[in-house]
Amino acid sequence: MENIELLKLAEKAAQNAYAPYSGFKVGAAVLCRDGSVYTGCNIENASYGASNCAERTAVFKAVSEGKKEFLKIAIMSSGRGFTFPCGICRQVLWEFMPQGDVVLGDVNGRIKVFKLKELLPEAFSL
Numbered sequence: 001m002e003n004i005e006l007l008k009l010a011e012k013a014a015q016n017a018y019a020p021y022s023g024f025k026v027g028a029a030v031l032c033r034d035g036s037v038y039t040g041c042n043i044e045n046a047s048y049g050a051s052n053c054a055e056r057t058a059v060f061k062a063v064s065e066g067k068k069e070f071l072k073i074a075i076m077s078s079g080r081g082f083t084f085p086c087g088i089c090r091q092v093l094w095e096f097m098p099q100g101d102v103v104l105g106d107v108n109g110r111i112k113v114f115k116l117k118e119l120l121p122e123a124f125s126l
């Protein structure tokens with residue numbers, strides 16, 4: 001699947017974001033090796049710390065459906081620039097797509113692509 005299509009799915013997923021505390025809506029779409037796609041949004045909580053990022057929502061949905069190998073993840077948000085995945089999400093992504101791409105889109109239609117490896121050098125693994 002093309003990056004642009006995956007970004008469109010991420011953008012759509014951001015519409016479901018539950019972000020009453022930050023007002024910052026994020027959507028993510030993960031492309032699995034078998035061609036399937038799982039999307040996710042951020043889900044906040046009154047306790048703040050119990051909130052979940054869009055990326056992890058998408059990854060956890062995919063893994064819970066039996067998918068464990070991802071090729072890339074696309075991320076879109078309601079913010080003005082690109083939204084980079086947080087440190088926890090980078091580590092979670094590393095588990096399932098260490099060779100994968102992180103595709104970022106902004107509201108002006110610009111696209112940036114990084115290797116996850118670039119965003120998480122010297123990653124921890126067991």
Ligand code: THU
Nearest residue numbers: 022024026042053054084085086
């Ligand atoms: N957030 C994500 O969902 N993904 C990111 O990559 C960065 C941050 C969410 C968490 C929180 O709900 C809101 O954005 C503000 O931090």
